[in-house]
Amino acid sequence: MQELIIIFLIIIAGIFATLYILQYKEIRNITNQLKEINKVQTNSKILLATSSKEVKKLTLEINKALEEKCETEAEYKRMDLEIRQAIANVSHDLRTPLTSIMGYIQLMDEESLCEDERKEYIDIVKRRTKSLQSLINSFYDLSRLEGNEYKFKLKSLNLYNIMCDIIALFYSDFISKEIEPILNIEEKISLVIADDNAVRRIISNLIQNMLKYSKEFINIDLKQQENYIVMIFTNDAKDLKKEDVKYLFNRFFTADHTRSGKSTGLGLAIAKKLVNQMGHEIFAELSEDKLSIIIKWKIRYEI
Numbered sequence: 001m002q003e004l005i006i007i008f009l010i011i012i013a014g015i016f017a018t019l020y021i022l023q024y025k026e027i028r029n030i031t032n033q034l035k036e037i038n039k040v041q042t043n044s045k046i047l048l049a050t051s052s053k054e055v056k057k058l059t060l061e062i063n064k065a066l067e068e069k070c071e072t073e074a075e076y077k078r079m080d081l082e083i084r085q086a087i088a089n090v091s092h093d094l095r096t097p098l099t100s101i102m103g104y105i106q107l108m109d110e111e112s113l114c115e116d117e118r119k120e121y122i123d124i125v126k127r128r129t130k131s132l133q134s135l136i137n138s139f140y141d142l143s144r145l146e147g148n149e150y151k152f153k154l155k156s157l158n159l160y161n162i163m164c165d166i167i168a169l170f171y172s173d174f175i176s177k178e179i180e181p182i183l184n185i186e187e188k189i190s191l192v193i194a195d196d197n198a199v200r201r202i203i204s205n206l207i208q209n210m211l212k213y214s215k216e217f218i219n220i221d222l223k224q225q226e227n228y229i230v231m232i233f234t235n236d237a238k239d240l241k242k243e244d245v246k247y248l249f250n251r252f253f254t255a256d257h258t259r260s261g262k263s264t265g266l267g268l269a270i271a272k273k274l275v276n277q278m279g280h281e282i283f284a285e286l287s288e289d290k291l292s293i294i295i296k297w298k299i300r301y302e303i
Contacts, residue, residue, distance in 0.1 A: 138270060245285070
């Protein structure tokens with residue numbers, strides 16, 4: 001009987017020893033795979049061939065950690081690229097008016113320059129300086145919006161009154177552009193909850209965007225649809241590509257890939273941030289060479 005017990009214990013010990021060796025080999029295999037993955041920076045996962053539930057759980061958690069690591073690295077690379085591109089764009093956008101200002105200041109130093117020419121150059125420098133100031137303010141506003149530091153004074157607003165005011169301010173711009181805007185504006189619409197200054201900034205940015213790129217057609221709609229007040233800003237955009245539409249609201253994006261100075265790409269980005277942070281919706285559509293920027297203002301909005 002005693003011999004049977006000893007044999008039984010030896011068998012048990014052998015089983016435990018075998019299981020220990022198998023788990024040890026599997027853990028060593030996992031360690032080697034993990035070292036290789038970390039060394040070559042791949043998206044590979046730990047491969048496992050074992051029946052041990054605990055080792056499987058460990059491997060599952062390791063693979064989850066590897067997935068999160070890959071996602072974090074990809075996001076870091078994306079953000080790093082975006083920051084580098086933003087710095088390059090800011091540098092370019094600031095350098096363009098500064099170069100122009102410096103050039104005209106040098107011209108004003110010419111002794112042979114007549115008084116009329118000097119006054120003309122001074123006016124140009126003033127306009128370029130004002131443009132540069134506006135650009136810097138846009139950078140500042142965008143940084144405040146992205147940092148959620150922009151303070152809104154929300155109240156009930158009549159978008160019809162604001163829309164009419166802003167369109168009237170751009171009357172001379174439409175004349176100089178030789179475009180007669182088509183206006184379809186409903187007067188009897190419900191009030192919305194929004195910030196007055198922000199709404200005026202949004203509408204101004206969108207009209208300025210149309211004036212920059214439109215060559216023959218501008219249409220502005222304001223109407224009520226169910227629980228929304230809808231604004232639609234439409235202009236001809238024959239040079240705009242379908243694949244560019246989804247990037248229109250990205251900061252510093254401009255369809256002019258040469259960045260010739262016509263646009264900084266900040267206007268639409270600021271408009272989108274303002275609309276979204278007030279709880280409303282803005283998006284773009286391209287149809288038959290016409291670009292439409294659409295804003296859906298919620299009539300019922302809980303603060």
